[in-house]
Amino acid sequence: MSEWILAVDGGGTSCRAAVATASGQIVGRGLSGAANILSDPATARRHILAATENACREAGIDPAMVSSMPALLGLAGSNVGDVAAQIAAALPFARTDIVSDGLIALQGALGDADGTMAILGTGTVYFTRDGGRVRTLGGWGFQVGDQGSGAWLGHALLQQCLLAFDGVRPGSALSAAVLAEFSGDPGAIVSFARAAQPSDYGRFAPRVFEALAEGDAVAADLVKAAATAIDAALDAAAGKGSAPICLLGGLSSLYAPHLAARHRARLVAPLADALTGAVALCAARLTAAGQREA
Numbered sequence: 001m002s003e004w005i006l007a008v009d010g011g012g013t014s015c016r017a018a019v020a021t022a023s024g025q026i027v028g029r030g031l032s033g034a035a036n037i038l039s040d041p042a043t044a045r046r047h048i049l050a051a052t053e054n055a056c057r058e059a060g061i062d063p064a065m066v067s068s069m070p071a072l073l074g075l076a077g078s079n080v081g082d083v084a085a086q087i088a089a090a091l092p093f094a095r096t097d098i099v100s101d102g103l104i105a106l107q108g109a110l111g112d113a114d115g116t117m118a119i120l121g122t123g124t125v126y127f128t129r130d131g132g133r134v135r136t137l138g139g140w141g142f143q144v145g146d147q148g149s150g151a152w153l154g155h156a157l158l159q160q161c162l163l164a165f166d167g168v169r170p171g172s173a174l175s176a177a178v179l180a181e182f183s184g185d186p187g188a189i190v191s192f193a194r195a196a197q198p199s200d201y202g203r204f205a206p207r208v209f210e211a212l213a214e215g216d217a218v219a220a221d222l223v224k225a226a227a228t229a230i231d232a233a234l235d236a237a238a239g240k241g242s243a244p245i246c247l248l249g250g251l252s253s254l255y256a257p258h259l260a261a262r263h264r265a266r267l268v269a270p271l272a273d274a275l276t277g278a279v280a281l282c283a284a285r286l287t288a289a290g291q292r293e294a
Helices: 041-059 063-068 083-089 101-110 150-165 173-181 186-195 198-202 205-213 217-238 252-258 274-293
Strands: 004-010 015-021 026-032 070-075 095-100 115-120 124-130 133-138 245-248
Touching (some): 004 101, 070 274, 101 274, 115 252, 150 198, 217 252
Antiparallel strands (some): 004 015, 015 026
């Protein structure tokens, strides 16, 4: 059994890594940039390696040692196509297990207990554990899913800016300010959109909530539509029971007051973060593998 293990939490905004003992005690952490293997696999691989190297350095371990370490990676986009297998084959770890970033978040938030966890960040994904069985909802990526996510919200804001420019929908101080950032040129928004990644759209999301607090009408419509989409997903994921619901992600605290009362009543604080969940899953899998070999 390896002396050290690696755990990675890679999402659309950042990538975090941890080096831990085989029993799950974290000894070093590292941080790097976005690691969405679906939207940008090459960049994701580079940032995974950077984060693990930084974690090794903090732990006082030679980064070259990663080739002898088993790793568990919770990565955004890992549930679509064969991209996860391609990334795993391109990484230098002794053994590479790739799971959804939602699964490690669920483990961190609820431990081994039943309940539902929603990640509300650059993307959106929902995980429910019931009697030990885990079910996933969403996480299909920005192009066809991620309703209510930061990327979805930013994209919708830019749409409203163009609709307001054309006189199709009423504008607001928020839409006017965002259009002004593009020099008042709707063509500049179109050019931006052609090359934009989910994280590029996501940077507009906090602005929507800031404008909402100031009574902005466009912001109010956008947040209402997003919260309605999240409520619908929670209804499908969590059902009508009383099991806890845990919200994670950079937009979780901003969305919580806008969700339906039936969901707010079930909200609980997470036990730990997703990276801690990844460490726990990696340690558990390593232990199980050792028991099978013995």
